Amino acid sequence: MVTQTSLTDQSPGRPRTGRPREGRIDDAVLRATAELLVEQGYADLTLTAIAERAGTTRPALYRRWPSLAHLVHEAAFPAVLTGPFESSGSTTEEIRSMVAGALAAFSDPVARAAAPGLVAAITADPSLHRALLERFASGALVGIEQPLLDVIAGAAFFALLLHPDDLAEEPTRSVWIDRITDLITEGTGT
Amino acid sequence: MVTQTSLTDQSPGRPRTGRPREGRIDDAVLRATAELLVEQGYADLTLTAIAERAGTTRPALYRRWPSLAHLVHEAAFPAVLTGPFESSGSTTEEIRSMVAGALAAFSDPVARAAAPGLVAAITADPSLHRALLERFASGALVGIEQPLLDVIAGAAFFALLLHPDDLAEEPTRSVWIDRITDLITEGTGT
DNA sequence: ACCATTCCGATACAGAGCGTAACGGAAGTA
DNA sequence: TACTTCCGTTACGCTCTGTATCGGAATGGT
Numbered sequence: 001m002v003t004q005t006s007l008t009d010q011s012p013g014r015p016r017t018g019r020p021r022e023g024r025i026d027d028a029v030l031r032a033t034a035e036l037l038v039e040q041g042y043a044d045l046t047l048t049a050i051a052e053r054a055g056t057t058r059p060a061l062y063r064r065w066p067s068l069a070h071l072v073h074e075a076a077f078p079a080v081l082t083g084p085f086e087s088s089g090s091t092t093e094e095i096r097s098m099v100a101g102a103l104a105a106f107s108d109p110v111a112r113a114a115a116p117g118l119v120a121a122i123t124a125d126p127s128l129h130r131a132l133l134e135r136f137a138s139g140a141l142v143g144i145e146q147p148l149l150d151v152i153a154g155a156a157f158f159a160l161l162l163h164p165d166d167l168a169e170e171p172t173r174s175v176w177i178d179r180i181t182d183l184i185t186e187g188t189g190t
Numbered sequence: 191m192v193t194q195t196s197l198t199d200q201s202p203g204r205p206r207t208g209r210p211r212e213g214r215i216d217d218a219v220l221r222a223t224a225e226l227l228v229e230q231g232y233a234d235l236t237l238t239a240i241a242e243r244a245g246t247t248r249p250a251l252y253r254r255w256p257s258l259a260h261l262v263h264e265a266a267f268p269a270v271l272t273g274p275f276e277s278s279g280s281t282t283e284e285i286r287s288m289v290a291g292a293l294a295a296f297s298d299p300v301a302r303a304a305a306p307g308l309v310a311a312i313t314a315d316p317s318l319h320r321a322l323l324e325r326f327a328s329g330a331l332v333g334i335e336q337p338l339l340d341v342i343a344g345a346a347f348f349a350l351l352l353h354p355d356d357l358a359e360e361p362t363r364s365v366w367i368d369r370i371t372d373l374i375t376e377g378t379g380t
Numbered sequence: 381a382c383c384a385t386t387c388c389g390a391t392a393c394a395g396a397g398c399g400t401a402a403c404g405g406a407a408g409t410a
Numbered sequence: 411t412a413c414t415t416c417c418g419t420t421a422c423g424c425t426c427t428g429t430a431t432c433g434g435a436a437t438g439g440t
Contacts, residue, residue: 018415019407025418043314048397057419062399090378113313119351120310123303124233133352146353147369148378151341154348159340161309162323166336179337187377188280188338208386209436215389238426247390252428 021064028054029061033075034110042072042117069121069128076114077135090148096181102156103167103177116161148184155180211254218244219251223265224300232262232307259311259318266304267325280338286371292346293357293367306351338374345370 032053036045047068051058065071106115122129159167159176166172222243226235237258241248255261296305312319349357349366356362 017407017409019405019417021417041314042310046397047399058398059400059420060418063417095378116310116313120232120306122351123306124231136352146356147345147349147366147373150345150349150352151370151373154344154346155337155340156344158344158347159337161312162326162340163336176337180341183337183341183374185377187375188285207437209388209434211388236426237428248427249391249429250389253388 025054025056025060026064029056029064029071030075033071037072037076037113038109041113045072045117066127067121067125069118069125070131072114072121073118073128073132073135076110076118090185092181092185095152095185096177098152099156099180099184100177102153103160103173106153106156106160107167112160115157151184152180215244215246215250216254219246219254219261220265223261227262227266227303228299231303235262235307256317257311257315259308259315260321262304262311263308263318263322263325266300266308280375282371282375285342285375286367288342289346289370289374290367292343293350293363296343296346296350297357302350305347341374342370 029050032050033045036049036053040049045068047058047061050071051061061071065074106112118128118132122132167176219240222240223235226239226243230239235258237248237251240261241251251261255264296302308318308322312322357366
């Protein structure tokens, strides 16, 4: 029997006694959430469907996550956003890798399906807002100037939302990355 | 009796006979939607509540708009986004006015409450996606290079979402606008 | 002026999903 | 072995949705 530490058990004040949770359920739920997210999208995602696919029931989900959005947040961003921004420098090459990294991070199928819904959810739930900021900040983003992050991540998110077709395949995708990098490093050419 | 042309009656193939809609209801619903959006937020917005405040019933709403998101879209962006981007030039002053305009547009209370929810909705509804793009494009945004729009609008949206407090009041707000403008016009300073 | 048509607004009806309370049982501790 | 604690499940009431249905109002034609 797998007796793995649950991701939600890490609150410090939690007693050690009593029956522990089945880690198998945590894993199954997170996997089911990611799958359903890609298959159906956030809008049609229900706790009932997740519980059913994970082979459990809704109350088991309520015990682990305070809301559907929290669950999605954990399922969609396990560690995706820590990788792309490795440098905080500002040479052209570093900026370009940040732009490409941001675009890649938001292009991940699960993240892409989750992000818009999470954006809507964080405006209604301050605790989710904090959780998301913490996940962002705990990665390799430390030290990056906030406005620079706004421009890069904002542009990637916004473009992927408004005209995803331009960023889906390779000729136009690189063109976009180049142009954004140019705007940030060289300024607007008249 | 007011017999005003309804906003949704403009479909060309619509016959002229029969009882026309009451424009009073269109107005009341749009106003109720905007009010509830600001008071409760998108997440707690229901068609039932809108209909009740507007003094009508849900079926009347279903006849006018195909979904809640379409209604919100029309209530939140009557003409807000047509104003801010007046120029397509790229002098520092023009870029700055575009950045400030984008931030102002997304800072409008109704738009601010609606935008995140709409973002989530357009990923699930292609017709809404088209409607939103059309509204964007029909304004004064024509002629602006797409990547430039991505950077400016994306940065404003993203920043307002992640750290709204920095943009709420005046000292830091102008600092942010200046920094974004600098990034776009002058490039990253080392 | 009247009639027929067309469509409006309101009432009513299933169906789905949510959030929680209550219960029997399993996994730990002493 | 007895006790404690908390798990997972079943079950319930509620809200909201989306649609089918019905009487009635506002037009155009004669």
